[in-house]
Amino acid sequence: MLSVQEAYPKLGDLKAPYLLGAGLALALVGVLGIGGASGKDEWLSNGPLSASHALFGDDCSTCHTPGQGTSDAKCAACHEKRGDHPGAYSLDTHYLYRSNDPDRSSPLEDEFECGACHREHQGRTAPLTDVADQSCNRCHATGSFAATHPEFAVIAEAVPDQDNLRFPHVLHVREVQDQEDLEDIELTCLSCHNGESDGAGFVPISFEEHCSDCHLTSSTRTPSLAVATAANPIGVETLDQIRARGGAGRLWADYTNPNEFQIQGGQLRKRPLYHADPWVLDNLTRLRSALYDAGGLEDLLRVSADVPLGQRRILYTEAIATLRDQIRALRDEPSSQVQDELEALEDLIASVERRLENPLEPLNDARFRVGPADRRDDVSDADAQAYEALIGDLTAACQECHVVEDATIKRVQADQSTLIRAEFSHRAHVTHSRCLDCHTSIPVREFIGSEDDPEPEADHAGIQNLPGIETCTSCHGESAASDQCTSCHVFHPDKSQWANLLRYARP
Numbered sequence: 001m002l003s004v005q006e007a008y009p010k011l012g013d014l015k016a017p018y019l020l021g022a023g024l025a026l027a028l029v030g031v032l033g034i035g036g037a038s039g040k041d042e043w044l045s046n047g048p049l050s051a052s053h054a055l056f057g058d059d060c061s062t063c064h065t066p067g068q069g070t071s072d073a074k075c076a077a078c079h080e081k082r083g084d085h086p087g088a089y090s091l092d093t094h095y096l097y098r099s100n101d102p103d104r105s106s107p108l109e110d111e112f113e114c115g116a117c118h119r120e121h122q123g124r125t126a127p128l129t130d131v132a133d134q135s136c137n138r139c140h141a142t143g144s145f146a147a148t149h150p151e152f153a154v155i156a157e158a159v160p161d162q163d164n165l166r167f168p169h170v171l172h173v174r175e176v177q178d179q180e181d182l183e184d185i186e187l188t189c190l191s192c193h194n195g196e197s198d199g200a201g202f203v204p205i206s207f208e209e210h211c212s213d214c215h216l217t218s219s220t221r222t223p224s225l226a227v228a229t230a231a232n233p234i235g236v237e238t239l240d241q242i243r244a245r246g247g248a249g250r251l252w253a254d255y256t257n258p259n260e261f262q263i264q265g266g267q268l269r270k271r272p273l274y275h276a277d278p279w280v281l282d283n284l285t286r287l288r289s290a291l292y293d294a295g296g297l298e299d300l301l302r303v304s305a306d307v308p309l310g311q312r313r314i315l316y317t318e319a320i321a322t323l324r325d326q327i328r329a330l331r332d333e334p335s336s337q338v339q340d341e342l343e344a345l346e347d348l349i350a351s352v353e354r355r356l357e358n359p360l361e362p363l364n365d366a367r368f369r370v371g372p373a374d375r376r377d378d379v380s381d382a383d384a385q386a387y388e389a390l391i392g393d394l395t396a397a398c399q400e401c402h403v404v405e406d407a408t409i410k411r412v413q414a415d416q417s418t419l420i421r422a423e424f425s426h427r428a429h430v431t432h433s434r435c436l437d438c439h440t441s442i443p444v445r446e447f448i449g450s451e452d453d454p455e456p457e458a459d460h461a462g463i464q465n466l467p468g469i470e471t472c473t474s475c476h477g478e479s480a481a482s483d484q485c486t487s488c489h490v491f492h493p494d495k496s497q498w499a500n501l502l503r504y505a506r507p
């Protein structure tokens, strides 16, 4: 019987002598002759396996196929065990790398094996995941972070942030500082930006948590609004009209206090106004369908359909959630008409869900959108203007913060995270740096002590306010902090993304 070293010689060039069944001496000669570049010592004695794999050490064939080195299939047999994640560690999956872009799944000629990055036999304590930059540079040719890494795309291309929310920082930092009597500017930041539990990022902004102390108070009300009548449909519906009409999604009307509405001489005012006030949203929906002729799917969203490409599933998910709510509310209704409607809704949900399950089915977000092209033919220009003016008044209090377009509140991106191809953790940095050392695009420091506000174009939600690469290289280089690719990038995408990514992986 051959010794382990004989059974598992250095691969590649060395295959031939082994396969020919030659003895140890012949193999050795072969190695010395043609395998010199890799060094014979490695070949003769492999080092101890890492602690993770130590238990398999007695059985080399766990990873090696005699004559063929390690094989990805053997690694995958353990690591991709769960049937629903085949290919989770494959290069294809890396190519897709959270871009969710199937065009990126383009294998190269010269693919890597698992073992090319995960060096084994380096000793019990050597981390298997300590992958050297050269493994990445073989394909990326990025060189070193400090010297040749490209500027982050979001900075280099000045990619604008979504600005459907109106929000100036300086004014608010000052307000919060005054209201909460905070000396330290950084503490004001934290009153709106609450750290996630792992300290990496911040939880999404929420109206209730972060704005409601100062905005939409009990005295906020609408201006005077015309009440809709048969003769003049360009008006808002009263609570009674809405209750009388009934229908899916109007349960809120039964629980709304009629005293919030003052109606006089065909005019209505509502006070107070709540955030996402259902009466406002209901009227907005009705006015939208009077003005535009669309498919009705847009009414299942609370806000507009503008989500980034690749996230269209969100729209369908939201629409389904709305339908489910409506069904729940209708379940007790005895009327057969309602039950018919319910059945139709169930069918619609089932068909939408079937579509969502098929990853190759392209999702069409056009069906959720309403735009000028949908304007009803029978609405004159003068009426259209009157509708727009009414919508403006109805949502006046909302428009302090929201953009309303085509009778729709534009979607707010509450989660502010931007980087998708690199990791960043605040936890590792807030002990070394101040918030305003990195977030310098909005001139908070310059204006905080003064009475003046910066020009609106220097302080608005469309500014990304993120640091460029020079901020990072001031520490991440040879001296202060690591510049290894793997300290900022993961190779195998985030497991939570697998479900998405693997839709496109090769079978």
Ligand code: HEC
Binding pocket: 004, 005, 008, 009, 010, 011, 042, 043, 044, 045, 046, 049, 053, 056, 057, 058, 059, 060, 061, 062, 063, 064, 069, 070, 114, 115, 116, 118, 119, 120, 121
């Ligand atoms: C847990 C998996 C695993 C087990 C078990 C394992 N190896 Fe390896 N071995 C590797 C990996 C990974 C490499 C490096 C990648 C490559 O060359 O394919 C490697 C490389 C080698 C090499 C080539 C040396 C080099 O640096 O290129 C030899 C020789 C070797 N192993 C022998 C053995 C022997 C003998 C055993 C059994 C005692 C064994 N291996 C068990 C994973 C394993």
Ligand code: HEC
Binding pocket: 052, 053, 056, 062, 063, 070, 071, 074, 075, 076, 077, 078, 079, 114, 115, 118, 127, 128, 129
């Ligand atoms: C017989 C099953 C088995 C095989 C085959 C196997 N592994 Fe593992 N691997 C494990 C176990 C068990 C662990 C430790 C538990 C864990 O981290 O999930 C591990 C851990 C790892 C880790 C993570 C170590 C860490 O620090 O997190 C890497 C990377 C890895 N294996 C790569 C490989 C590669 C590459 C191969 C093929 C050359 C391979 N494994 C083959 C079972 C296996």
Ligand code: HEC
Binding pocket: 091, 094, 095, 096, 097, 099, 104, 106, 108, 110, 111, 112, 131, 135, 136, 137, 138, 139, 140, 421, 422, 485, 486, 489, 490, 491
């Ligand atoms: C076998 C070739 C290969 C290797 C090795 C490789 N990559 Fe990639 N990587 C790709 C391809 C192909 C893409 C898809 C994007 C593209 O087409 O440019 C990609 C995408 C990326 C992206 C996203 C870039 C973008 O434009 O969206 C990052 C970041 C990245 N890789 C980092 C790494 C790191 C870090 C390593 C080393 C641990 C590594 N890669 C190793 C081929 C490779």
Ligand code: HEC
Binding pocket: 165, 166, 167, 168, 171, 172, 175, 176, 179, 192, 205, 206, 207, 210, 211, 212, 213, 214, 215, 400, 401
């Ligand atoms: C500590 C109280 C406070 C909090 C909390 C607060 N605001 Fe304000 N906000 C104000 C004050 C005061 C003004 C100035 C009002 C004025 O000019 O009439 C204002 C004005 C605004 C304006 C108009 C700015 C302008 O240039 O006219 C917007 C938009 C706004 N806030 C959005 C928000 C949002 C969004 C939140 C929650 C993330 C929020 N605010 C939280 C106090 C606050």
Ligand code: HEC
Binding pocket: 165, 205, 206, 207, 208, 211, 215, 216, 273, 274, 275, 276, 277, 280, 281, 302, 303, 395, 397, 398, 399, 400, 401, 402, 409, 412, 414
């Ligand atoms: C002071 C600023 C501010 C005002 C005024 C405001 N909003 Fe908002 N709104 C926000 C912020 C911030 C978000 C995103 C965070 C969240 O969802 O809580 C938001 C989100 C929303 C959403 C999406 C929530 C969801 O669950 O999808 C709706 C709908 C909405 N607002 C409607 C309204 C309506 C209607 C009004 C007027 C009655 C209004 N808002 C007034 C700041 C404001």
Ligand code: HEC
Binding pocket: 186, 189, 190, 193, 200, 201, 202, 203, 415, 416, 417, 418, 419, 424, 426, 429, 430, 433, 434, 435, 436, 437, 438, 439, 466, 467
């Ligand atoms: C070393 C530089 C650095 C420091 C210091 C820093 N940040 Fe950041 N911050 C970043 C980078 C880089 C991002 C982009 C991360 C992303 O998009 O995933 C970011 C993103 C953010 C975001 C948007 C993403 C999210 O999760 O909401 C907020 C808000 C934020 N930082 C607030 C703060 C606050 C508050 C402090 C001080 C307590 C702070 N930052 C300190 C570099 C820094």
Ligand code: HEC
Binding pocket: 161, 165, 167, 169, 172, 173, 176, 185, 186, 188, 189, 190, 191, 192, 193, 205, 210, 416, 435, 436, 439, 444, 460, 461, 462, 463, 464, 465, 466
């Ligand atoms: C009153 C609440 C509030 C306070 C106080 C506040 N922010 Fe924000 N911040 C927001 C809101 C709302 C957004 C989202 C809108 C936007 O992009 O400007 C945001 C966005 C950000 C972002 C994401 C980048 C961007 O502009 O899209 C960063 C970074 C950030 N804030 C940093 C800070 C820092 C640093 C401080 C303290 C100096 C601070 N914020 C204080 C509410 C606040």
Ligand code: HEC
Binding pocket: 423, 424, 425, 428, 429, 432, 433, 438, 467, 468, 469, 471, 472, 473, 474, 475, 476, 480, 481, 482, 487, 488
């Ligand atoms: C003031 C110096 C400094 C600056 C500026 C800085 N870093 Fe760091 N960074 C560090 C140090 C020190 C660590 C190691 C912290 C630790 O002990 O985990 C680190 C760790 C990290 C990590 C690993 C985080 C973890 O949880 O292990 C990432 C990713 C990172 N930095 C990215 C960045 C990026 C991107 C920038 C530029 C926007 C940046 N850093 C700017 C000092 C800095």
Ligand code: HEC
Binding pocket: 133, 136, 137, 140, 142, 143, 144, 145, 149, 150, 152, 153, 154, 418, 419, 420, 421, 422, 472, 476, 482, 483, 484, 485, 486, 487, 488, 489
């Ligand atoms: C200190 C942190 C850090 C280090 C170290 C680092 N990167 Fe990056 N890299 C980033 C950030 C941040 C981005 C921007 C990510 C984004 O736009 O989502 C980025 C972007 C990239 C991209 C995408 C470029 C593009 O144009 O979109 C590639 C590819 C990449 N890095 C490869 C590497 C490689 C290879 C290494 C090692 C030589 C490396 N990076 C080291 C932080 C780092």
Ligand code: HEC
Binding pocket: 072, 075, 076, 079, 089, 090, 112, 113, 114, 115, 116, 117, 118, 129, 131, 135, 136, 486, 489, 490, 491, 492, 493
């Ligand atoms: C281009 C280099 C590269 C290749 C090829 C590669 N990996 Fe990895 N792998 C890494 C890096 C870097 C990490 C550290 C965590 C991360 O970046 O995802 C890692 C982490 C791991 C981990 C442990 C952590 C985790 O995320 O679960 C396992 C297990 C693993 N790899 C298995 C494999 C297997 C199996 C293959 C082959 C099918 C493979 N790797 C191919 C670079 C690589």
